[in-house]
Every structure is written in structure tokens, then in C-alpha cells.
Amino acid sequence: MTEGDYRHVYIIIEHEEGKILQVSLEMIGEARRMLDDFNKKYSSKEKVVAVLLGHNIKDISGVLIQHGADAVICSDHPELRYVRNTIYTKTIFQIATDREIAAKIEPEYAIQFKRPRYMFFAADSIGRHLSSTVLAHLESGLASDINKLVVGDLQITHQNKTGGKPMTYEKTLEMYRPDFSGFLWTTILCLDNKNPAMQKDYHPQSCSIIPGVFEIIKPDPSRKGMIIEHVPKFDAQDLRVRIIDRKIIKSEIDFDSRKTIVSFGRGIKDSPEQNIKMIEELASELDAQIGITLPLSKKPFSVSQATDSSYLIPDRVIGISGRKVSPKVYIAIGISGAMQHISGMRDSEFIVAINPDENAPIKDECDVFIKGRMEDVVPIMIEEIRKQKQVVQA
Numbered sequence: 001m002t003e004g005d006y007r008h009v010y011i012i013i014e015h016e017e018g019k020i021l022q023v024s025l026e027m028i029g030e031a032r033r034m035l036d037d038f039n040k041k042y043s044s045k046e047k048v049v050a051v052l053l054g055h056n057i058k059d060i061s062g063v064l065i066q067h068g069a070d071a072v073i074c075s076d077h078p079e080l081r082y083v084r085n086t087i088y089t090k091t092i093f094q095i096a097t098d099r100e101i102a103a104k105i106e107p108e109y110a111i112q113f114k115r116p117r118y119m120f121f122a123a124d125s126i127g128r129h130l131s132s133t134v135l136a137h138l139e140s141g142l143a144s145d146i147n148k149l150v151v152g153d154l155q156i157t158h159q160n161k162t163g164g165k166p167m168t169y170e171k172t173l174e175m176y177r178p179d180f181s182g183f184l185w186t187t188i189l190c191l192d193n194k195n196p197a198m199q200k201d202y203h204p205q206s207c208s209i210i211p212g213v214f215e216i217i218k219p220d221p222s223r224k225g226m227i228i229e230h231v232p233k234f235d236a237q238d239l240r241v242r243i244i245d246r247k248i249i250k251s252e253i254d255f256d257s258r259k260t261i262v263s264f265g266r267g268i269k270d271s272p273e274q275n276i277k278m279i280e281e282l283a284s285e286l287d288a289q290i291g292i293t294l295p296l297s298k299k300p301f302s303v304s305q306a307t308d309s310s311y312l313i314p315d316r317v318i319g320i321s322g323r324k325v326s327p328k329v330y331i332a333i334g335i336s337g338a339m340q341h342i343s344g345m346r347d348s349e350f351i352v353a354i355n356p357d358e359n360a361p362i363k364d365e366c367d368v369f370i371k372g373r374m375e376d377v378v379p380i381m382i383e384e385i386r387k388q389k390q391v392v393q394a
């Protein structure tokens with residue numbers, strides 16, 4: 001393996017019946033910024049490549065180019081209309097290892113091309129599943145739920161990777177992942193084994209990216225790019241799973257029509273049942289819908305059956321593993337503000353957080369931070385809202 005075996009950033013685009021998801025445009029934006037610096041620094045001509053699968057989707061390729069892609073590889077096939085992991089994985093694998101496609105993207109790099117250098121997926125339910133199966137087929141590593149990317153030349157000494165000797169890894173993607181509710185960042189590297197005793201390449205360096213963290217580039221209708229068509233190859237085995245009918249199940253928890261959402265997190269811990277009742281009262285005064293953080297849907301506290309089945313349910317989770325909301329007012333009670341939660345509510349117009357810890361990351365995301373325990377703050381809010389209502393009615 002040599003460094004020239006890997007070229008370009010391939011981005012797996014998601015869309016719903018032809019409507020491109022925001023996160024896909026965000027990934028293109030970040031890849032564009034990253035590669036512009038990269039090409040300047042390394043005097044190279046590597047490209048931002050969008051990989052688009054579906055049926056009757058060629059028309060949306062132009063949108064991807066306007067948002068920063070140099071090339072769109074479009075696999076348009078009736079069997080690809082809906083995401084099915086087996087055939088999507090196979091198609092992406094075919095695209096990622098296709099030298100003819102690479103020759104169209106940049107002829108100069110085609111002879112040596114083996115794999116993309118980097119590959120991005122969305123950190124949503126489809127992207128997380130696909131990224132794991134695609135990278136398993138490509139026999140490389142994967143970092144999940146990333147919110148910062150840096151390319152660097154690193155000196156690494158590692159018993160297995162480098163045989164204990166210091167070695168330089170050029171153009172390494174440092175993938176940052178928020179952990180411990182956003183209080184710590186873990187840096188994940190996907191490194192080739194350069195140790196002569198156990199050489200193996202680990203490319204593409206790949207990750208899934210949290211929606212809402214990177215900026216979309218302002219679309220430029222005059223941007224030029226190429227559209228490359230790919231014809232996927234399936235065999236009978238691949239098509240054993242068929243979609244006969246498809247219904248989108250609408251959630252019973254209606255966040256969209258409410259102006260206010262009151263959400264709570266693990267901060268209810270000191271008296272979960274009473275605190276949920278208190279939050280329910282506040283929500284009722286505000287005619288608000290109630291949301292929760294992901295850990296609460298895993299039922300970490302003992303509460304009555306009625307409270308459990310009404311509130312501690314996956315349908316109420318807000319964030320990358322749940323719903324994306326954008327009410328006029330979002331009240332976060334006992335929520336630390338992990339990136340995975342924030343990306344589901346940061347489009348709210350006005351955000352209030354109640355938390356005794358002023359170092360909680362939610363403080364940087366809210367318009368009003370009330371430092372205090374919910375047990376002290378929420379009753380005052382309820383009382384004040386009731387008083388205000390009486391004034392309005394009088």
C-alpha cells in the first residue's frame with residue numbers, strides 16, 4: 001500500500017423521496033472546507049464526491065454540486081428506491097472500489113486508486129447502520145457520532161501499528177466525538193498497520209457525522225461539477241428481502257403543533273416520580289408537549305407504571321436518536337446538553353435551561369440559564385405563570 005492508493009472524500013447522501021436531508025448538505029459543506037485546505041496544503045486535486053442512491057433521483061444531483069460537491073456518483077435503479085441495507089451496502093462497496101469511476105473523477109489519480117481516502121455517513125438510524133456494514137465490507141474502521149474533523153500529519157508510536165517505532169502518518173483524519181454528555185472529546189484515528197510484520201491498510205478513514213453540527217455552504221447555481229452514472233450489480237441472493245408495502249407510522253406524540261416543549265433529563269434523579277409530576281404541571285400550564293433525553297427512555301429510575309408508559313418512552317426522545325424539534329420555546333430541565341440532544345432542539349427559537357451546574361454544556365446553547373435545582377425553580381415558574389394568567393384574565 002502507498003499513500004496514493006487513496007483519494008477523495010466520498011459522502012453518502014440521504015434523501016426522502018428525492019428531498020435531500022440537511023445533514024447531507026452539512027457533510028458536503030464540511031468536506032468542501034476540509035478539502036480546500038487539504039488541496040492547498042498538499043498541492044493536490046482531491047475531490048468532494050457525493051454518492052447518491054435511489055430511483056428517479058438524477059435531478060437532485062445538481063443541488064449537491066451547488067452545495068459544494070465536485071462530482072456526484074448517481075446509482076439510479078428501481079430496486080434502490082427505498083433503503084435496504086444489503087443492496088445499499090453492496091452498491092456503495094461497488095462504487096467505492098471502482099477504478100473507472102475514479103478515473104472520471106480525476107484521471108491523474110486513477111491508475112493507483114484503490115479506495116476513497118475518507119468517507120462520511122450521517123449519524124442517523126440509516127447512516128449508522130449503513131456505515132457499519134459498508135466499512136465491514138471495505139475492511140476498514142469507523143468512528144461514530146463525530147462533531148469535529150481535522151486533517152493532520154501525526155507522529156505515532158504504537159506496538160502493533162508501527163512495531164514500536166515512531167512513524168509519520170500523513171493526511172490522517174482526526175475524528176472527534178463528544179463523550180460523557182459532551183464534557184469530554186474522544187479523538188478517534190483509523191491508522192494503517194505499517195509494522196512490516198503485520199501490514200494492513202485501513203482506508204477509507206470513515207465516520208458518521210452528527211446532524212446539525214456543520215454549516216451548509218450557500219448554494220451557488222453557477223458551480224460546475226460532474227455527474228457519473230453507476231449501474232449497480234445485484235444477484236438473486238441480494239434481492240431476497242422485498243418491500244411489498246410501506247407506511248410511515250406517525251408518532252402519537254405531537255411536537256410539531258405545540259409552541260412550547262418542556263423536556264427533562266436525568267436531573268430528575270432525586271425524586272423521579274414527584275419531579276415528573278411537577279414538570280407535567282408546568283407543561284399543562286404552558287400547553288406544552290413533553291420531551292425527554294435518550295437515557296430516560298432506557299428507564300433508569302423506578303417510577304409508577306402510568307408515569308413510565310406515558311413519559312419514559314422512545315417516542316418522546318429528542319436528539320439524533322429521536323425527534324428533531326423547533327418550537328418557539330424549549331425548556332430544558334435537568335439536561336446537561338450533550339451534542340446528541342442539542343442537535344435535536346437547537347433550532348428552537350428561545351431556549352431556557354434549568355440546571356444547578358453552570359458548567360453544563362447546555363449553558364452555551366440557551367438564551368436564559370437558570371442556575372438552580374428544578375425542585376426549587378419549577379414551582380416558582382408554575383406559580384408565576386398562574387399569576388400572570390390571572391392578570392391577563394382580569
Ligand SMILES: Cc1cc2nc3c(=O)[nH]c(=O)nc-3n(C[C@H](O)[C@H](O)[C@H](O)COP(=O)(O)OP(=O)(O)OC[C@H]3O[C@@H](n4cnc5c(N)ncnc54)[C@H](O)[C@@H]3O)c2cc1C
Pocket residue numbers: 145180181182264265266267268270292293294295296317318319320321322333334335336337338339340341344354355356357360372373374375
Ligand atoms: C450514539 C448516541 C446517540 C445518542 N442520542 C441521543 C439523543 O438522541 N438524545 C439524547 O438526549 N441523548 C442522546 N445520547 C446520549 C447523550 O450523549 C447524553 O448521554 C444524554 O443526552 C444525557 O442526558 P441527560 O442530559 O438527561 O443526563 P446527564 O448528562 O446526566 O445530565 C443531567 C443534568 O441534570 C443536572 N441536574 C442534576 N440535578 C438536578 C436538579 N435537581 N435540577 C436540575 N438539574 C439537575 C445535572 O447538573 C446535569 O447537567 C446519545 C448518545 C450516543 C452515544
